[in-house]
Amino acid sequence: MRTSELKEAKWWKPTERGKILCTLCPRYCEIGDGQPGFCYIRQNIGGKLYSIGYGRPTGFAIDPIEKKPLNHFIPGTSTLSFGTAGCNLGCKFCQNWSISKAKFDETYSVDASPEDVVALAKKYRTPTIAYTYNDPTIFGEYVIDISKLAREEGIRNVMVTAGYVDKEARKEIYQYIDAANVDLKGFTERFYFKNTFSHLDYVLDTIYWLKHETNVWIELTTLLIPGENDSDEEIIEECQWILKNLGDSVPLHFTAFHPDFKMRDKSPTPHSTLLRVKKIAESEGIKYCYIGNVLDSKNQSTYCEKCNALLIERNWHNIKFHNFYKGKCTKCGFQIPGIFN
Known part of the structure; x- marks a missing residue:
C-alpha cells in the first residue's frame, strides 16, 4: 500500500538515534525505519509513523451492549462492534488472540472509512458504536x-479497553467517548508484568x-484466572482501591477464564470462584457486582441498592x-447510577 493511502x-x-518514538501508550516503542511497534499496526515508513490499521477493521458484528x-449503559440495546488487528498488550491469556496477535498480512480485513462505519450504525439502527x-x-x-x-x-x-494509554493521547482519544469498560486484569504489578508485559499503575491512572476528569461512564472487568489473580487478598485490595478512588457505584464484573493462547495449561474458572469473589466485593461495599461468561441469572441481574427489588433480569445477554423506569426503581424511587436513556 502506498503511503499516500495510509x-x-x-x-x-x-x-536522536534516527528512529521514531511512539508516544501513544506507556510502552513508548522506539521504532526503526520499516518496522512496526509492539502493537503491529503503527509503523515507521520513511521516517514517519503511520497508523496502518486506520480504515481497516477485521469485520463488524451487532452485539448486545x-x-x-x-x-x-442503555441496557437492552444493540451496538455496532469492530476492531482491527494488533494490540499494545501481550496478554498470555488473551481470549481474542487470533485478532489481537495478528498482523494485517495474517488476518482478514475490510476497507471502511469513518463515514462508512457511521453509515453502517445508522443502517442497522444501533444507538452506539463499540471499539x-x-x-x-x-x-x-x-x-x-x-x-x-x-x-x-x-x-x-x-471503548472496550485495557486502559494502557499515554496521559496526553487519551485526552484526544476519549474526546467523544460516552462509555468505557476497562479491563482491570489483576491487582498486582507482578501479574501485569508477567502476564501482560505492561504495568498496573498506568492502568489505574487511566x-x-x-472517573474524575471526563464524563465517560465507566465499568470495570476482571477476568479471573485460577491461581493467578483470584486470591481473597488480591480481590480485597482491588475492591478497596475502587472504593477509595472511584466510589461504591462503579459496576464491577468478574468473568470466567477459559484456557486459550499461551495459557492452555490453566483450568477454566470454577463457578464457585466467581461466587466467592462477588461475595467479597459486596462485603467490602461494592454496590453493583456481576459475574460473567457463565449461566447465572441471579448474579448477573441488577437489584435496587435501597430496597433490593429486581430491576433488570439478565439471562446471559x-x-x-x-420495577424499572428511566433509571429509577419504581418501588422506592431510588435513582440507579448509570445512563439509561
Whole structure:
C-alpha cells in the first residue's frame, strides 16, 4: 500500500538515534525505519509513523451492549462492534488472540472509512458504536474520526479497553467517548508484568482519570484466572482501591477464564470462584457486582441498592425489565447510577 493511502499517525516524535518514538501508550516503542511497534499496526515508513490499521477493521458484528460488558449503559440495546488487528498488550491469556496477535498480512480485513462505519450504525439502527475485540487505543486516530462523526449523528461511542494509554493521547482519544469498560486484569504489578508485559499503575491512572476528569461512564472487568489473580487478598485490595478512588457505584464484573493462547495449561474458572469473589466485593461495599461468561441469572441481574427489588433480569445477554423506569426503581424511587436513556 502506498503511503499516500495510509493515515499518518499522531503521538510520535523522531529520536536522536534516527528512529521514531511512539508516544501513544506507556510502552513508548522506539521504532526503526520499516518496522512496526509492539502493537503491529503503527509503523515507521520513511521516517514517519503511520497508523496502518486506520480504515481497516477485521469485520463488524451487532452485539448486545451487555456483551461489552456494560450493564448500566442503555441496557437492552444493540451496538455496532469492530476492531482491527494488533494490540499494545501481550496478554498470555488473551481470549481474542487470533485478532489481537495478528498482523494485517495474517488476518482478514475490510476497507471502511469513518463515514462508512457511521453509515453502517445508522443502517442497522444501533444507538452506539463499540471499539472492541482488540484494544482500540492502538487505532486511536480512527476512533477519534469515527466518534466525532457519530456524535454529530446522535450515535454514542463505547471503548472496550485495557486502559494502557499515554496521559496526553487519551485526552484526544476519549474526546467523544460516552462509555468505557476497562479491563482491570489483576491487582498486582507482578501479574501485569508477567502476564501482560505492561504495568498496573498506568492502568489505574487511566481509570482514575476517566472517573474524575471526563464524563465517560465507566465499568470495570476482571477476568479471573485460577491461581493467578483470584486470591481473597488480591480481590480485597482491588475492591478497596475502587472504593477509595472511584466510589461504591462503579459496576464491577468478574468473568470466567477459559484456557486459550499461551495459557492452555490453566483450568477454566470454577463457578464457585466467581461466587466467592462477588461475595467479597459486596462485603467490602461494592454496590453493583456481576459475574460473567457463565449461566447465572441471579448474579448477573441488577437489584435496587435501597430496597433490593429486581430491576433488570439478565439471562446471559437476554434482559427483562422489572420495577424499572428511566433509571429509577419504581418501588422506592431510588435513582440507579448509570445512563439509561
